[in-house]
Amino acid sequence: MTFDVDFALSTLPFILKGLFTTLWVTVASALGASILGFVFEVLRRTSRVMGLLMRFVIDAIRSTPVLVQLYFLYFVLPFWGVVLPALVVGVIGLSVYYSGYLAEVFKAGIDAIPRGQTEAAKAIGLTRLDVIAFVIAPQMLRNIAAPMGNYFVSILKATPYLAVIAVPEMLGSALDIGSRTFRYAEPMLVVGAIFLVLAVAIGQGVRWLELRLLASAKR
Amino acid sequence: MTETVIPAVSLQGVTKKYGTFQALTNVSLTVAKGERVVICGPSGSGKSTLIRCINQLERHDGGKIIVDGAEIGAHGTRLPELRREVGMVFQHFNLFPHLTVLRNCTLALTRARKMPRAKAEEIAHHYLARVRIPEQADKFPSQLSGGQQQRVAIARALCMNPQVILFDEPTSALDPEMIKEVLDVMIDLAQGQMTMICVTHEMGFARKVADRVVFMDRGEIVEAAPPEDFFNSPQNERTRLFLGQIL
Amino acid sequence: MTFPNILAGIFEGFGVTATVTFYGMLYAVPFAFGAGILQHFTRGWARLAVTAVIEFWRSSPVIITLFVMYYTLPSFGLTLSGMTVGAMALGLNIGGYGSQAVRAALQSLDKGQVEAGLALGLRRWEVLGLVELPQAFTAMLPSFVNQFIQLVKGTALVSLITLTDMTFRAKELSQLSYDPVGTYTGLLVAYFIVCYPATILGRMLERRVSTPARGLHDL
Numbered sequence: 001m002t003f004d005v006d007f008a009l010s011t012l013p014f015i016l017k018g019l020f021t022t023l024w025v026t027v028a029s030a031l032g033a034s035i036l037g038f039v040f041e042v043l044r045r046t047s048r049v050m051g052l053l054m055r056f057v058i059d060a061i062r063s064t065p066v067l068v069q070l071y072f073l074y075f076v077l078p079f080w081g082v083v084l085p086a087l088v089v090g091v092i093g094l095s096v097y098y099s100g101y102l103a104e105v106f107k108a109g110i111d112a113i114p115r116g117q118t119e120a121a122k123a124i125g126l127t128r129l130d131v132i133a134f135v136i137a138p139q140m141l142r143n144i145a146a147p148m149g150n151y152f153v154s155i156l157k158a159t160p161y162l163a164v165i166a167v168p169e170m171l172g173s174a175l176d177i178g179s180r181t182f183r184y185a186e187p188m189l190v191v192g193a194i195f196l197v198l199a200v201a202i203g204q205g206v207r208w209l210e211l212r213l214l215a216s217a218k219r
Numbered sequence: 220m221t222e223t224v225i226p227a228v229s230l231q232g233v234t235k236k237y238g239t240f241q242a243l244t245n246v247s248l249t250v251a252k253g254e255r256v257v258i259c260g261p262s263g264s265g266k267s268t269l270i271r272c273i274n275q276l277e278r279h280d281g282g283k284i285i286v287d288g289a290e291i292g293a294h295g296t297r298l299p300e301l302r303r304e305v306g307m308v309f310q311h312f313n314l315f316p317h318l319t320v321l322r323n324c325t326l327a328l329t330r331a332r333k334m335p336r337a338k339a340e341e342i343a344h345h346y347l348a349r350v351r352i353p354e355q356a357d358k359f360p361s362q363l364s365g366g367q368q369q370r371v372a373i374a375r376a377l378c379m380n381p382q383v384i385l386f387d388e389p390t391s392a393l394d395p396e397m398i399k400e401v402l403d404v405m406i407d408l409a410q411g412q413m414t415m416i417c418v419t420h421e422m423g424f425a426r427k428v429a430d431r432v433v434f435m436d437r438g439e440i441v442e443a444a445p446p447e448d449f450f451n452s453p454q455n456e457r458t459r460l461f462l463g464q465i466l
Numbered sequence: 467m468t469f470p471n472i473l474a475g476i477f478e479g480f481g482v483t484a485t486v487t488f489y490g491m492l493y494a495v496p497f498a499f500g501a502g503i504l505q506h507f508t509r510g511w512a513r514l515a516v517t518a519v520i521e522f523w524r525s526s527p528v529i530i531t532l533f534v535m536y537y538t539l540p541s542f543g544l545t546l547s548g549m550t551v552g553a554m555a556l557g558l559n560i561g562g563y564g565s566q567a568v569r570a571a572l573q574s575l576d577k578g579q580v581e582a583g584l585a586l587g588l589r590r591w592e593v594l595g596l597v598e599l600p601q602a603f604t605a606m607l608p609s610f611v612n613q614f615i616q617l618v619k620g621t622a623l624v625s626l627i628t629l630t631d632m633t634f635r636a637k638e639l640s641q642l643s644y645d646p647v648g649t650y651t652g653l654l655v656a657y658f659i660v661c662y663p664a665t666i667l668g669r670m671l672e673r674r675v676s677t678p679a680r681g682l683h684d685l
């Protein structure tokens with residue numbers, strides 16, 4: 001079988017329909033992973049026991065493949081009576097997996113803030129939540145924007161995993177075409193090209209942001 | 220008669236640019252074998268650039284640099300061979316932190332000169348004794364004081380048995396109490412007929428051992444004279460100004 | 467099936483998981499050092515070319531490169547075994563990330579180190595081998611361990627191109643036993659057993675090279 005350029009181009013519209021799902025899943029998962037990761041990181045600092053416990057949870061999340069975590073949620077949740085659309089399961093899966101990495105990013109970002117900042121905030125009588133919201137989080141965000149952006153790109157690149165649980169994002173759409181036409185090469189190459197363009201473009205965007213932030217931090 | 224003797228280093232009309240910035244302008248300087256030359260001048264005047272051109276850590280753009288009778292090709296031919304004949308001691312020592320003092324000294328002997336390890340270590344111990352730290356051979360650089368580290372760097376350069384040693388402000392990164400121990404080693408070297416080109420602002424050292432003191436400013440050699448003349452009757456206005464500031 | 471039975475069944479696929487990991491390393495390590503060192507040495511167009519190759523492997527989602535290679539290469543007349551495709555796609559992706567650790571570690575060394583080596587008459591490649599790489603190696607190690615974990619976890623993907631690794635075995639067992647809870651829990655545990663020690667090692671190494679945290683904020 002030879003490679004058919006016309007056929008490849010004809011798959012483009014169908015695959016691009018999956019792009020919307022891909023982007024939607026990316027944004028939702030990035031948000032979910034950030035919130036969950038931040039909660040993990042805050043919990044880790046509440047007490048010694050919680051510290052050890054959360055570190056174990058984070059390390060366990062990072063020690064298992066995202067593919068396997070997705071399978072687990074997809075096949076086991078219904079067994080427990082939790083029936084969710086595949087898309088939601090996918091977003092939960094990516095959120096959990098990347099929360100483990102983002103928690104570490106937040107940790108580094110918070111560790112870089114001088115300890116006196118929390119002490120001063122407590123000394124002027126702020127509540128625990130106010131300390132986090134008004135003193136720690138804003139300073140942390142500056143430290144972590146670049147690594148966080150890189151993980152968002154990673155989340156984008158992990159969205160095709162959702163094809164294995166039947167979410168019609170771009171890879172799923174391409175596999176769909178493949179199984180209907182028995183031609184996989186063309187749709188695969190099209191998906192590959194789209195992801196490459198997306199990942200490089202967003203990656204460059206993150207790098208640009210990083211430089212801007214570095215410049216503004218120097219000011 | 221002296222014309223037939225090959226100088227250790229000869230620079231003829233050397234120029235060097237960093238981008239559009241002219242760092243060296245038409246610099247000529249001949250250093251005879253066994254001669255000790257001290258170079259001084261304000262910061263940014265091109266002293267480092269000058270001596271780094273001699274061992275080609277920086278390429279020059281124009282003019283000739285001749286080391287021990289051989290012109291250094293502008294295209295960097297056989298640089299490793301040249302550099303084995305030209306020792307260099309840096310302001311910040313640049314010892315290899317992952318290697319012991321002894322290995323710092325033997326590395327180039329075993330690798331560049333293909334010398335057996337035992338022979339190389341014998342030489343290293345000899346020069347470590349010469350710079351007065353024979354007992355530190357098995358330590359790592361980070362375990363030594365700054366003065367000791369710089370003396371190791373000098374021993375490392377001496378091990379290659381170079382024709383000439385270049386020093387780039389060897390004492391400016393040192394605490395005052397360590398400067399003397401390094402200068403003492405350098406004086407000792409000078410008295411042993413080593414050819415030395417030394418960028419330094421230690422004028423006591425210059426008076427004591429230099430055959431000539433060279434003053435640089437804005438990429439040019441402004442004045443060069445034996446120390447008595449240089450310090451007692453400087454000819455150039457800029458030299459006087461500079462000496463007025465540092466003495 | 468009891469849980470130990472399930473685990474034993476899953477670990478029958480460990481050989482394939484380990485083999486893909488091993489062959490993946492054969493691609494990853496040379497690529498990481500080769501590309502990282504070239505990037506460190508080259509300037510201008512040559513550097514751009516090296517960077518483009520690295521970015522290609524880093525930016526493409528590994529699940530996509532795996533599928534593209536698996537489905538597309540045959541129509542260009544290149545038929546490779548699933549094992550080879552898996553090892554290449556995973557290895558070059560991980561190697562692409564590794565190359566950035568190599569380059570960053572080389573570039574973070576003090577310039578005086580190279581100058582001192584050159585001034586002693588060593589050749590440029592001798593300086594690289596005797597002075598730069600030995601010092602940079604410590605800085606690369608934590609990243610290498612983390613990339614190794616990513617590689618091991620990534621091998622779960624080869625179950626999608628019919629290799630009988632641990633993930634593939636679990637899917638089989640799940641269909642045989644009608645026990646998705648047991649098998650997918652078992653699969654998570656299996657990867658945890660394999661990867662957790664490396665995760666802990668990575669943490670230890672990271673703590674050794676990173677500067678001590680500025681503040682231990684209790685929140």
Ligand SMILES: Nc1ncnc2c1ncn2[C@@H]1O[C@H](COP(=O)(O)OP(=O)(O)O)[C@@H](O)[C@H]1O
Pocket residue numbers: 237240242260261262263264265266267268269
């Ligand atoms: N690598 C370089 N790139 C651009 N400019 C340089 C570089 N190295 C030195 N210079 C410039 O060349 C001039 C001479 O520098 P240098 O030789 O280091 O002076 P000195 O050692 O006398 O202080 C300075 O103005 C310096 O800024």
Ligand SMILES: [Mg+2]
Pocket residue numbers: 266267268387388
């Ligand atoms: Mg200088």
